[in-house]
Amino acid sequence: MxxxxxxxxxxxxxxxxxxxxxxxxxxxxxxxxxxxxxxxxxxxxxxxxxxxxxxxxxxxxxxxxxxxxxxxxxxxxxxxxxxxxxxxxxxxxxxxxxxxxxxxxxxxxxxxxxxRKWPMLAQLSHGDAAITQIQMEELAEPLGWKEEEVLAAIFRKRGWLGGRLPRLSKDKSSLVNLRSPCPRGCTRKHHPFRKSSCERLNCAEGCRRLHKPTLRADCPNRSVVESLVLLEHQRRAQEHEFFKSLKNSQVICCGTMDNCSLRQEEISN
CATH class of the missing domain: 3.10.110 (Ubiquitin Conjugating Enzyme)
Structure with a gap:
């Protein structure tokens, strides 16, 4: 059949x-x-x-x-x-x-x-970048980060993964400067919320004490954070190559969508 x-x-x-x-x-x-x-x-x-x-x-x-x-x-x-x-x-x-x-x-x-935009929850990156995005979603979903921290970053350019990313080592296998603040922007809360610092936006009600940034070395989710950054670097490079190949094939932007990567590729060249 x-x-x-x-x-x-x-x-x-x-x-x-x-x-x-x-x-x-x-x-x-x-x-x-x-x-x-x-x-x-x-x-x-x-x-x-x-x-x-x-x-x-x-x-x-x-x-x-x-x-x-x-x-x-x-x-x-x-x-x-x-x-x-x-x-x-x-x-x-x-x-x-x-x-x-x-x-x-x-x-x-x-x-x-x-x-003039695709629904965020239905979005998928292009070419090989799609597989990388799926890997990012699988890492983020157990922590509740899939929608607001991965999809919003990729397709709406929001949040810590949506802008400038932490620098990579020369061989692109790791992030540099382990003692830098965690890129998620978490801050160290006071007792009894110290252990949940990365899960809480605020400390105790009325707390006015200084909250220092959580260092990446101390982040309880360090492995996931670093993996997401590495994968997002990879995904962006894959998307760039995808749109570059489209442009070389004489595919042009249709003009029906805002923030079209193909149009941005045309402008940059």
């Missing part, structure tokens, strides 16, 4: 397959907003590629630009629903998950059209 057969058999209520070809499905899909309201209608086609891979596109003259990596539309105009989203659809469960991803994707496109 091909990937197209699996998708054809599991088509959800918000999508209508109006033409079935041997290697293509033509679909009318309606974006479903979290509020329950319906969004825009999209005429799409789903292609079966070799090795049972699938790719989905918007029909010509639709709502979306032909290419916008910030909107997760590849240079060949196919949609990047998620990491490895073109993999074969080998079961009904995988097909339902594929349709669910498409539904989220179309709603995110509506959001991007209105706000």
């Amino acid at each position: 091909s990937s197209l057969d699996q998708l054809n058999d599991t088509c959800p209520a918000w999508a209508n397959i109006f033409e079935v070809q041997r290697r293509k499905l033509r679909v009318l899909a309606v974006a479903q907003q979290p509020s329950g309201l319906t969004g825009r209608s999209y005429f799409l086609f789903i292609n079966l590629r070799r090795d049972n891979l699938v790719a989905v596109f918007e029909e010509p003259d639709g709502h979306l630009p032909l290419c916008c990596v910030e909107r997760h539309i590849n240079p060949d105009a196919s949609f990047c629903l998620h990491y490895n989203s073109t993999e074969p659809v080998q079961s009904a469960a995988m097909a339902r998950e594929w349709w669910r991803s498409l539904g989220f994707y179309l709603n995110n496109q509506d959001y991007a059209s209105r706000r």
